[in-house]
Amino acid sequence: MVKELRGKTAIVGIGQAGLGKAEGFSEVEILAEAARLAVADAGLKMSDIDGITTASVTAPMWAMPVIEYLGLNTSFIDSTMLGGSSFVAHMLPAIHALRSGQCNAVLVCYGSTQRTSSVNRATIAEVRRSFDPQPYEYPYNPLSPLSTYALAAARHMHEYGTTRDQLTDVVLAARSWAQRNPDALRRQPLSRAEVEESKMISDPLTVADCCLVNDGAGAYVMVRADRAEDLPQKSAYVLGAATHVWGRQGSSLPSLTETAAKVSGERAFEMAGVKPSDIDVAELYDAFSINTILFLEDLGFCPKGEGGRFVSDGMIAPGGDLPVNTNGGGLSCIHPGMYGIFITIEAVRQLRGHRGDGQIDGAELALVHGNGGSLSSQSTAILGAESTLW
Amino acid sequence: MDTGPQTKYFSLLADGHFQIQGCESCGACIFYPRVICPYCGSDRLYWFKPEGSATVYSTTVVRRDREKGGDYNVALVDLVEGPRMMTSIKGIEPDQVKIGMKVEFHSIDTETHDAVYFQPAGNA
Numbered sequence: 001m002v003k004e005l006r007g008k009t010a011i012v013g014i015g016q017a018g019l020g021k022a023e024g025f026s027e028v029e030i031l032a033e034a035a036r037l038a039v040a041d042a043g044l045k046m047s048d049i050d051g052i053t054t055a056s057v058t059a060p061m062w063a064m065p066v067i068e069y070l071g072l073n074t075s076f077i078d079s080t081m082l083g084g085s086s087f088v089a090h091m092l093p094a095i096h097a098l099r100s101g102q103c104n105a106v107l108v109c110y111g112s113t114q115r116t117s118s119v120n121r122a123t124i125a126e127v128r129r130s131f132d133p134q135p136y137e138y139p140y141n142p143l144s145p146l147s148t149y150a151l152a153a154a155r156h157m158h159e160y161g162t163t164r165d166q167l168t169d170v171v172l173a174a175r176s177w178a179q180r181n182p183d184a185l186r187r188q189p190l191s192r193a194e195v196e197e198s199k200m201i202s203d204p205l206t207v208a209d210c211c212l213v214n215d216g217a218g219a220y221v222m223v224r225a226d227r228a229e230d231l232p233q234k235s236a237y238v239l240g241a242a243t244h245v246w247g248r249q250g251s252s253l254p255s256l257t258e259t260a261a262k263v264s265g266e267r268a269f270e271m272a273g274v275k276p277s278d279i280d281v282a283e284l285y286d287a288f289s290i291n292t293i294l295f296l297e298d299l300g301f302c303p304k305g306e307g308g309r310f311v312s313d314g315m316i317a318p319g320g321d322l323p324v325n326t327n328g329g330g331l332s333c334i335h336p337g338m339y340g341i342f343i344t345i346e347a348v349r350q351l352r353g354h355r356g357d358g359q360i361d362g363a364e365l366a367l368v369h370g371n372g373g374s375l376s377s378q379s380t381a382i383l384g385a386e387s388t389l390w
Numbered sequence: 391m392d393t394g395p396q397t398k399y400f401s402l403l404a405d406g407h408f409q410i411q412g413c414e415s416c417g418a419c420i421f422y423p424r425v426i427c428p429y430c431g432s433d434r435l436y437w438f439k440p441e442g443s444a445t446v447y448s449t450t451v452v453r454r455d456r457e458k459g460g461d462y463n464v465a466l467v468d469l470v471e472g473p474r475m476m477t478s479i480k481g482i483e484p485d486q487v488k489i490g491m492k493v494e495f496h497s498i499d500t501e502t503h504d505a506v507y508f509q510p511a512g513n514a
Contacts, residue, residue, distance in 0.1 A: 135396060136422040137476045139505035142464045143452055151448040151466055158448070158489040202464075203451045203485065251466055251476040252422070256448060 002092075002242075002271050007389045009095045010228035010235035013042025013221035014345045019334055020185050022215035023116045027056070028069045030217035031111030035070060038219035043232040044105060049221070051076035051103030053090035057112060057124060057337045066109065076103040082243065083372020084285055086110075087340035088379035091222070092241040098224050108344075111217030112336040121213050121337070134249050143202050146210065146288070148250030148374035150202035153290040156257045157204065162293065162308035164204055168195045170289040171208050171331055173317035178328025180318060180358035185214055186332040209289040211330035211339070218341035220348065225389075236348040236366070237389060240272030240382035250374045261298035261369060261378040268367075268380035269300070273390075276300040279382075280363040281350050282322060283343035285371040286329040292316070295369050296324070299380065318358075326350060326358045340370035340379070351385045364388050395423035398437070404503040408442070408495060410473060411435045421473035442495030443470040444508055449479070449487040463487050467508055481509035 015037025018030030031054075039046050052074045056062035063079035066072075076097035082089050087108055094106040114121050129138060142148065156162045172192060178184035190208075198206035228235040244263035247253045269275060276299060284295040293307035301322060302310040310316070316324035327333040327346040334342055347366035349355045364387050370379040393401070395411065399422070402409050411420040415432030419440075426433050444467035451461050463484035468474050479487045480496045496509035 135400070135504070139499065139502060140464050140476050140478050141452065141462065142450075142476065147450055147452060147464050150450040151464070154450055155448040155489065200451075200453050202453065249476075251474055256466075 003273070005095050005099060006239050006271055006273060007237045007384065008225050009098050009222050010225050010237045011220050011344070011348050011383065012223055012228050012231045012233055012235055013038040013040070013044065014348050015041055015219045016183070016345060017217045018111065018113070019183060019216045020214050021116050022113050025113065027111045027113050027117070028065060030113065030215065031066065031109050031219070032069055034111060034217035034219040035107055035109045038109070038221050039107065041233060042221040044221065046070060046072070048105050049107045050074055051094065051097055051106035053078040053094060053106060053108045054110060055079055055081040055086040055338070057114065058119060074103070076106060082245070082377035082379070084287065084338040085243065085340050085370030085372035085377045085379040086338060088344060088368055088370030088381050089243040089377065091238055091381050092243065094222050095238060095241065098222060104223065104227070106222045107219060108222065108341065109217070109219035110338060110341045112338065113215045114337045115213055115215045137249050137251055145374040146205065147202045148256070149288040149290055150205045151250060152256035152294065152375060153204050156290060156293065159257055160305035160308065166293065166308035166312055167204070167209055167289040168192055169311045170286070170292045170316070171195050173311065173314070174286060174325050174329040174331035176317045177326050177358060178332035180356070181327050181333060182356070184328035184333040185212060186328070205288060205290070211287045211335035212332070214334050214336050216334050216336035216342070218345050220341070220344055234352045235386060236351045236383045237386070238381060239274070239384045239388060240268035240270070241380070242267030242271065243377065243379040245377045248373055248376050253375060256375065257294070258304065259294055259298050259375050259378055261295050261371070261380065264378045264380040265299040265369070268382050272382040272384070274365060274382060278365055279367045280365050281326055281347065281360045282324045282367045282369070283326065283347050284324055284369045285339055285343060286325055286331050287335065287339070287371060289331065291371055292324060294375070295371070299367065299369060323360050326355065326360065338372070343368050343370065344381070347383050351383060395425060399423045400504055403498050403506070406498060407439065408498060408506050409437045410440050410469070410471070412438055419469070419471040419473050421469065421475050440469050440471050443511065444468055444493050446479070446487060446489050446491045446493060447474055448489055451484045461485070467493055475506070477506055477508050479509065480507045
């Protein structure tokens with residue numbers, strides 16, 4: 001059973017490249033640089049990598065060019081595309097492949113140049129209308145995916161009394177964390193008034209509630225735990241991992257105020273044998289400000305409907321009881337189309353104790369939660385330092 | 391079947407009919423139209439004209455420059471038969487649409503024939 005997989009694998013290397021604007025570089029080029037750094041960080045050689053997981057916003061056959069470019073010889077390949085959560089979702093298949101002996105070292109990698117490439121976010125949105133049609137939504141011209149998150153926020157406000165101020169609390173907390181992260185792309189001070197005066201895009205969400213659009217690549221390397229002991233970095237052991245999907249389109253989801261994170265979270269916590277109150281630091285995929293509130297609730301950090309009140313009074317900001325999105329989040333750190341790899345990297349850095357000004361003292365248990373599509377795919381992983389192994 | 395349910399749905403709209411599916415096997419009403427029932431897996435689905443009454447589940451105003459057509463409403467409504475669908479509420483300012491508001495069938499888009507609009511109940 002899945003519980004037996006607790007702590008049997010670890011993330012032993014991480015790398016990032018092309019953060020912000022990767023002018024003059026292609027997606028696979030910055031991906032390869034992140035991969036090179038992750039493999040070196042793990043104390044391995046590229047020839048040691050015999051498993052790969054990757055996904056692309058634009059290229060459906062993406063694993064093949066990546067294998068080709070890196071010169072890999074892989075016995076395990078997974079290129080499941082679940083949107084932004086993909087690189088959290090890839091963890092469980094990687095665990096199975098490592099445990100079964102199908103492979104010995106898995107490289108999880110992603111790169112996007114959607115900020116500087118001619119194939120930018122607007123072009124992708126246009127192409128997606130024919131490649132990934134949603135004929136029962138597109139005729140009404142929702143901003144995709146923004147309007148679904150706006151509809152979720154509006155409904156959450158209606159059902160639970162969540163306020164515009166509380167969404168602003170999420171935005172401000174993310175910025176405060178970004179100011180403690182030299183890698184974060186938006187670090188300038190941000191006031192409550194500035195957020196309140198931001199341009200409305202799809203009510204109640206303003207431009208300040210939306211994640212950044214940048215270039216960036218990230219990679220991490222997983223091996224079996226016994227091998228991890230011999231490698232140079234402090235290992236981040238994978239204690240729990242689960243993914244759940246209830247649907248693709250916002251209009252087809254059973255609820256916009258409760259997501260499939262409830263299921264992925266329960267499964268990940270069960271596998272890890274820990275509970276929300278044990279978690280030292282949480283990295284929750286904040287493509288939009290409402291996400292943080294929804295996932296705090298669905299993952300059990302607070303009761304359903306209490307997320308808005310939970311984030312007020314600085315609870316998730318630096319100095320708060322539950323540090324959330326300690327890299328600055330998708331809202332203020334980075335968001336190159338799919339962000340799941342970056343929350344994983346941040347969690348590993350926290351467990352290593354390498355986060356400088358943003359370090360959570362004594363962080364031993366980190367939760368990573370990935371989201372994809374329009375609240376469509378939900379992937380939760382729980383990572384732990386060596387002290388959390390049984 | 392002559393065509394898939396997606397083509398059939400849009401053909402019906404083009405002919406001026408808004409219809410959805412029901413499942414003979416489990417009794418569920420289904421939107422969007424499918425080949426099998428997502429609740430029980432049965433392929434015994436039939437078409438019918440919904441009452442046209444619905445309640446707003448959520449609503450947003452998409453902000454757009456005036457020269458490009460101005461702000462517009464995007465909403466999710468729960469049909470009285472059960473299913474939820476995306477729509478746009480007409481006959482009211484986009485920001486005046488409220489969650490919980492009762493709405494009724496308004497029209498099928500006269501140019502594209504691919505969209506079904508609702509209006510506040512009792513507006514007609």
